[in-house]
Every structure is written in structure tokens, then in C-alpha cells.
Amino acid sequence: MQGLHIVGVSHAYGSTPVLDNISLTVPAGELVCLLGPSGCGKTTLLRIAAGLERLQAGSVTIDETVVADPKSQLPPEDRRIGYMFQDFALFPHLSVLDNVTFGLFRRNKAAARERAMEMLGQVGMVRHADKHPHMLSGGQQQRVALARALAPEPRVVLLDEPFSGLDTDMRARIREETLSVLKQTNVATLMVTHDPEEAMFMADRIKVMGENGRVLQSGRPADIYYKPANEYVARLFGPMNMIDGIVDQGELKSSFGVMAAKDAADGDAVRVLIRPEGLILSNGDGRDGGTPVDILSAHLLGDSSMVRFQVREGVNRGEEFQVRIPSAFDLTEKGQIWARVDPRHVFQYPQE
Ligand SMILES: Nc1ncnc2c1ncn2[C@@H]1O[C@H](COP(=O)(O)OP(=O)(O)OP(=O)(O)O)[C@@H](O)[C@H]1O
Ligand SMILES: [Mg+2]
Incomplete structure (x- = not known):
């Protein structure tokens, strides 16, 4: 060639x-x-x-x-x-x-x-x-x-x-x-x-x-x-959200619900990484499978905003994540915010 x-x-x-x-x-x-x-x-x-x-x-x-x-x-x-x-x-x-x-x-x-x-x-x-x-x-x-x-x-x-x-x-x-x-x-x-x-x-x-x-x-x-x-x-592509956990019955419990654990046995320590663009915020009744969260801060970066939030309820209450959204984020207009994950931006590896 x-x-x-x-x-x-x-x-x-x-x-x-x-x-x-x-x-x-x-x-x-x-x-x-x-x-x-x-x-x-x-x-x-x-x-x-x-x-x-x-x-x-x-x-x-x-x-x-x-x-x-x-x-x-x-x-x-x-x-x-x-x-x-x-x-x-x-x-x-x-x-x-x-x-x-x-x-x-x-x-x-x-x-x-x-x-x-x-x-x-x-x-x-x-x-x-x-x-x-x-x-x-x-x-x-x-x-x-x-x-x-x-x-x-x-x-x-x-x-x-x-x-x-x-x-x-x-x-x-x-x-x-x-x-x-x-x-x-x-x-x-x-x-x-x-x-x-x-x-x-x-x-x-x-x-x-x-x-x-x-x-x-x-x-x-x-x-x-x-x-x-x-x-x-x-x-390589910048900061990541991280969830560490132990696989139980082929699954991993997280703030965003139960995730399927791929290529891992029960008892394995795995790390899930989620890109900031891999979290989706919405305001509504959360019926699309979201987790209720509280917004901690929002920074406009130009063409996108970086928003930090905290899980509101449950065993992972207080866990913090950051999300990149493709526009300005207006705190005053929103009401209850829900977060869910976009599976395309979720990666799982063994914990080193
Ligand atoms: N002529 C040389 N003699 C001895 N060591 C060298 C020589 N040239 C490079 N090195 C060493 O080899 C390693 C690789 O160097 P190299 O320049 O290939 O890295 P690089 O990936 O291009 O790094 P950068 O991104 O900083 O340019 C470095 O540790 C460097 O110090
Ligand atoms: Mg070089």
C-alpha cells in the first residue's frame, strides 16, 4: 500500500x-x-x-x-x-x-x-x-x-x-x-x-x-x-464524572438508577465514568427516569455552560456531578431539576 x-x-x-x-x-x-x-x-x-x-x-x-x-x-x-x-x-x-x-x-x-x-x-x-x-x-x-x-x-x-x-x-x-x-x-x-x-x-x-x-x-x-x-x-477529553461501585447480581447501583455492569463478575470493583455532556438535565415531573437534583453553580463558558449539581435524595444524597449543557443555564426559571444519563457517554472500567 x-x-x-x-x-x-x-x-x-x-x-x-x-x-x-x-x-x-x-x-x-x-x-x-x-x-x-x-x-x-x-x-x-x-x-x-x-x-x-x-x-x-x-x-x-x-x-x-x-x-x-x-x-x-x-x-x-x-x-x-x-x-x-x-x-x-x-x-x-x-x-x-x-x-x-x-x-x-x-x-x-x-x-x-x-x-x-x-x-x-x-x-x-x-x-x-x-x-x-x-x-x-x-x-x-x-x-x-x-x-x-x-x-x-x-x-x-x-x-x-x-x-x-x-x-x-x-x-x-x-x-x-x-x-x-x-x-x-x-x-x-x-x-x-x-x-x-x-x-x-x-x-x-x-x-x-x-x-x-x-x-x-x-x-x-x-x-x-x-x-x-x-x-x-x-x-483525555477533559474532566469526567466518576462513580465507583461493586458489581452485585450483574448490576451497579448508582445515583442514576441501576446500571448493567458489562464484562464484570459479582464482587468486582468497577469505575463508571460519565462525560459532562453525558448527563441530561430537565425540569418536569421526572417520569422519564430522572433523579431529582439541586443545582450548586452554573458557569457560562461561551457556547456552553458547566453546571454542578447534587443528588437530592436517597443513599447517594449529596453526591456531586458536573454537566455541560449547550446554552446558558438560567437558575431562576427552572423549579425542580432532574438528571439522567445519556448511555453513549458512560464508560465502565475495572478499578485499578
Ligand atoms: N537525544 C536525546 N538523548 C537522550 N534522551 C532524549 C533525547 N531526545 C529525547 N530524549 C528523551 O526521550 C523521551 C522522549 O522524548 P520525545 O522528545 O520523543 O518526547 P515527546 O513525546 O515528543 O514529548 P513532547 O510532547 O514534550 O514534545 C524524553 O524523556 C526525552 O527527555
Ligand atoms: Mg515532542
Whole structure:
């Protein structure tokens, strides 16, 4: 298959292991995100793929060519890889045009210039071609860096936190533009981020890495969000409501009624996690299976509100939860409030 194939890559710096048997495939035209905490080895993996770090175990294949295995390794410039690293440093002494032309040393001058201008056109930077990097905003520099990475028509693009230097507004805009440029060029893109929302937005598939340099889960964004394989993956997307309990006759008693315990035996200690968007508030007679609650606080976040509430009655009286609702929450209008769960946002794991 056309694309990037990493098979069984393990890596250690001295005696410290960093990557443990990582395998992944990025088909041409797709974008795979590596999502993981600081220090888990994301940059190391990209550097190995690019040939900037010597591969120790496993192999890297691009299209049908093995570019690195323990016996032989192609130098970076022969791998047809474009990369953009955390700081996307442009050459400060070169103009925008010369920065983009830099990687085109295999073409004659006129052809290189033509290709560079074409790429600057794709990222909307033609009119800045003669400027130097210090005369550009962060977002503009980022676009030039992308043009530079794509100009030599790489088969694989590696992006290491490419948007980390940009503010929220610019970040959203530039990542959308970047995605559309990448999709037009049919390259295989492997991108690193530690922002789960960014991974959800950009990726065809996500690989979640843990602190131990292993892959915890791979899947499409919807799988990672709706079917997180373990508590760590579930918690990536922000704060969670938590109910700990012991399974009794295949069930778990909770503030929101009896829940079926999946894949657990009687007496097992399980933990149920509920996303803040997985609780539903209503005011009415509660006949749809709700639990009566008292509101403790409500904070408008912009497009949604975070509301804390407390269970009003029963053995779990006083238990607190938080719920995200997609609008402003007006305390004065409501009367008795009821809470129930949306099963799509409820996850159950063994207690560690
Ligand atoms: N050249 C090196 N020599 C020794 N140790 C290194 C070297 N490069 C990285 N490390 C260590 O290897 C581990 C993984 O580093 P790496 O840069 O791959 O992490 P990362 O996942 O990219 O983190 P971040 O999200 O902070 O960028 C870290 O503990 C780091 O300190
Ligand atoms: Mg890194």
C-alpha cells in the first residue's frame, strides 16, 4: 500500500527505553495523529521516520521502499519526507521564496522557482514572497513552513505540533487550511499533538500513546471518543464524572438508577465514568427516569455552560456531578431539576 509503514519500532536513549514496539500505517491521502503526553516519545518516532535519529529496531517503509531497518538506513534527503517540527524554524536570512526553494536543489533554478511560487499560491502567500520571516506573523510563517515542507512533492509529511505557537483563532484557521492543502496533495501525513481536540479535528485515525511509549488505542476519532479502551483514553477529553461501585447480581447501583455492569463478575470493583455532556438535565415531573437534583453553580463558558449539581435524595444524597449543557443555564426559571444519563457517554472500567 502507498504510504508510510512503521513496523515494530523500539528505541532507547542509552539504557532508558522510550518507544516500545510501535507499529503504524499511514495510507497515502490520510492523516494519522499521534496523541500522547509530554515525553512519551512522539518526536523521537518522527525523527526515526525522517532519518534524523538512527533506527535501532523494526523498520520504516515508504510506499514500497524500505528506508530504514537495522541493517541499512537511507539518509533523510533520499526518503521523500517533508517535515515541520515544533518550532517550524524558517531560515531567517532567506526570503520567503528562498526558504521554499531551499529543498528543491534537484531542480534547475527556473523550475525550482516555479514550483515554490505554486506552493506559495496554495497557502495564500504569493504576495509575501520577497519578505523575510521576521516580517511575517506566526500564522504566515507557519504557512511558509508548510509550503517549504510540501514543495519537493514528498510522499510523507511529518508534522510535530505544527500549530503550537499560534493563538486559538489563528490555530483554528491555519489547521483547517493545512488540512485542505494536505488532502489536495494526497500525501501520507503523520502528525503529533497533545491536544485531543486538534487530533479529533485533523485525523482520519488517532493513535493514543501512554507514558510508557506504547500505543494504548488506535482508531477513528469517533472510536477514541465513544469507545475509549481504558480510563486514561476516556479522560483525555477533559474532566469526567466518576462513580465507583461493586458489581452485585450483574448490576451497579448508582445515583442514576441501576446500571448493567458489562464484562464484570459479582464482587468486582468497577469505575463508571460519565462525560459532562453525558448527563441530561430537565425540569418536569421526572417520569422519564430522572433523579431529582439541586443545582450548586452554573458557569457560562461561551457556547456552553458547566453546571454542578447534587443528588437530592436517597443513599447517594449529596453526591456531586458536573454537566455541560449547550446554552446558558438560567437558575431562576427552572423549579425542580432532574438528571439522567445519556448511555453513549458512560464508560465502565475495572478499578485499578
Ligand atoms: N537525544 C536525546 N538523548 C537522550 N534522551 C532524549 C533525547 N531526545 C529525547 N530524549 C528523551 O526521550 C523521551 C522522549 O522524548 P520525545 O522528545 O520523543 O518526547 P515527546 O513525546 O515528543 O514529548 P513532547 O510532547 O514534550 O514534545 C524524553 O524523556 C526525552 O527527555
Ligand atoms: Mg515532542
